[in-house]
Amino acid sequence: SNFRVRFQQVTGSGVDWDYWHIDDVIVTERAATNFTCDDFESGLVNWTVTSGGGDAGTSSATFNSAGNSLFTRWEPVMLTSNTADTSSFTEVEVTAWVRRGDDSFSEDPDNGENLVLSYLDNTSTWIELETFTGNGPAGEIFDRTYTLAATAIHSGFRLRIQQTNGGGADSDYWHV
Numbered sequence: 001s002n003f004r005v006r007f008q009q010v011t012g013s014g015v016d017w018d019y020w021h022i023d024d025v026i027v028t029e030r031a032a033t034n035f036t037c038d039d040f041e042s043g044l045v046n047w048t049v050t051s052g053g054g055d056a057g058t059s060s061a062t063f064n065s066a067g068n069s070l071f072t073r074w075e076p077v078m079l080t081s082n083t084a085d086t087s088s089f090t091e092v093e094v095t096a097w098v099r100r101g102d103d104s105f106s107e108d109p110d111n112g113e114n115l116v117l118s119y120l121d122n123t124s125t126w127i128e129l130e131t132f133t134g135n136g137p138a139g140e141i142f143d144r145t146y147t148l149a150a151t152a153i154h155s156g157f158r159l160r161i162q163q164t165n166g167g168g169a170d171s172d173y174w175h176v
Contacts, residue, residue: 054073100141120159134172
């Protein structure tokens with residue numbers, strides 16, 4: 001109730017010098033509750049891995065923050081996050097950094113070797129956020145933010161990362 005913003009010029013060079021111009025100040029209320037699903041610095045302790053011949057792990061070969069990222073590779077593999085209770089939230093937002101493999105640090109996925117991001121809604125249905133296609137520029141980076149539907153607000157919220165196909169050992173990497 002006593003919130004204030006102050007802009008103050010603390011010193012100057014004299015009369016008619018050192019102008020500052022301020023415009024479009026916006027104050028936005030944000031939800032008080034934030035949590036992070038994972039930055040993969042502790043490995044895959046927050047995930048269940050289901051292999052269809054593929055593999056998943058963490059590596060420092062490429063990353064967006066800190067020192068590690070998740071990788072998927074080889075053949076189909078699915079990671080499902082631990083359950084998170086979002087029922088006290090008014091909105092759920094998911095941000096993700098995704099990178100297609102590149103021969104300089106891993107191997108790039110080919111056509112049909114896609115990566116799919118999904119979340120579990122309040123009816124226990126997996127809702128696809130996006131499919132990243134395997135056939136594209138090697139090493140391409142995607143920075144994404146998804147504001148989820150109200151159905152994401154429930155006590156059994158989960159995320160899923162799924163590589164749909166692959167070409168065998170030591171090939172077809174995705175990094176998250």
